[in-house]
Amino acid sequence: MVDAFPGNKYDITVKELFADSEEELVGFFASLRAEIIRHLNIEFPRVEIKRSDLILECRTEFGPAAVHLEFQSTNDSDIPFRMLRYATELQQKYRLPVYQILVYFGEREMAMADGLEYSFGPQNHLDYRYRAVDLGSISREEIKKTNNYTLYALLPLADRTRRKQHPEAFLRECVLDILQASVTTEEKRKTLLRAEIFAGLYLEEKIIEQIFREVETMLNIEESAGYQRIFKKGVEKGIQQGMEKGIEKGMEKGRQETLRESVLKLLHKKFKKVPRPYVDKIKSLDEYALGLILDNIFEINTLADLEDYLP
Known part of the structure; x- marks a missing residue:
């Protein structure tokens, strides 16, 4: 799923924002070398709300798999149950191993389990796990070290402590990182647009408008x-x-x-x-x-x- 941003301010999803960059997302969040074959599309009849997950059939270093990225902007105690439902639906339909990654990019620290486990009697056991990534616990430098400029759009969601203490200064630093990237002006614009949307999760609109208006002025002047x-x-x-x-x-x-x-x-x-x-x-x-x-x-x-x- 890709949550709507707070207050439905943005009718947009992470899936849509990175529609041309799925391999970069899988490589970074899954720590998995994968070649995307196609998008997978399934219905979830037992899920109350239809979600727009990023679900991909991939060739990986471990063999074929259905890779599922779940983007979450709020803590949800029910997420393990939903993830398990997704996994079983995917496995049933495509008969592929399912590799799941929960990517959390909320303002507070992540407080969600990374699986489900129980044992009842001698034969009833459940031990289910998925990869959980708290984007706010990742530093800006970690993202920059990838040298993958597509991922620079995620910079405003990194370094939770720093961005909470100095939100405006932190966003300016992220913007400068993007402006200094060795890519075309058009690629910078695309990355800045994504970064601006993500910044809306924690910054006031007037601050975002001021910073990105300055950026656009610079880009316009240059070209x-x-x-x-x-x-x-x-x-x-x-x-x-x-x-x-x-x-x-x-x-x-x-x-x-x-x-x-x-x-x-x-x-x-x-x-x-x-x-x-x-x-x-x-x-x-x-x-x-x-x-x-x-x-x-x-x-x-x-x-x-x-x-x-x-x-």
């Missing part, structure tokens, strides 16, 4: 036709003005002007209005100083912060 025009214009202007001193110096001037335009645009987006004295100081900065501001734009939350980068 927009307007940015390219500014860059081209700046380079051409720099070349023309620096012709007497050489093309190399002109190119440097063009880059500097482009950086200055980008810094001012981001700061105006962030603070709505930048006082004239700050604008004048920014216009006097060299390429290195302007680059520092761009690199640290998410750490600059007040004009006082900005002063650390100004003469």
Whole structure:
């Protein structure tokens, strides 16, 4: 199952978010090398609510299997019974070994059993287990060490203690991790969208909106036709003005002007209005100083912060 997010705020599922990345999820959460053959689709007649589980037929290092990932955003004491029903339904229909993983990404610590066990008399026994993963107990660094940028969308749900103590700062760190990933702008956008949805589990909407609006502004500036025009214009202007001193110096001037335009645009987006004295100081900065501001734009939350980068 993939729970609806709190208050049905998002009519979306983890299954849908990672529709093109199931192998990455299986590899990370199941610690299992698996090649997906197809999606499995079964009805659960004895389950009260129809769920949208991620159920896959896979080739694994141990042979064929039905791999079932169950995503849970709240603690549910009945989860072992539901997991067992799923396992028996899958086994009955497909006659495959069933490998199950419960992935919990709630705000509180996980408080759910990882199986069922009882013994009654000499012949009646049940010893049923599945893999249970508390995403909040996994560190950001563990996810980053996978070098699988698809999984970076899960960063806002990691490090429960850190994100509870400093939620806004933690989310900014996650966003920077995604922005610095060695992937295309389009892939960054996709990952950021997923991360934004997950952040909605524990952060206020206004904080999420502010952080991701800044991110989108940066991405738009980098790839927009307007940015390219500014860059081209700046380079051409720099070349023309620096012709007497050489093309190399002109190119440097063009880059500097482009950086200055980008810094001012981001700061105006962030603070709505930048006082004239700050604008004048920014216009006097060299390429290195302007680059520092761009690199640290998410750490600059007040004009006082900005002063650390100004003469």
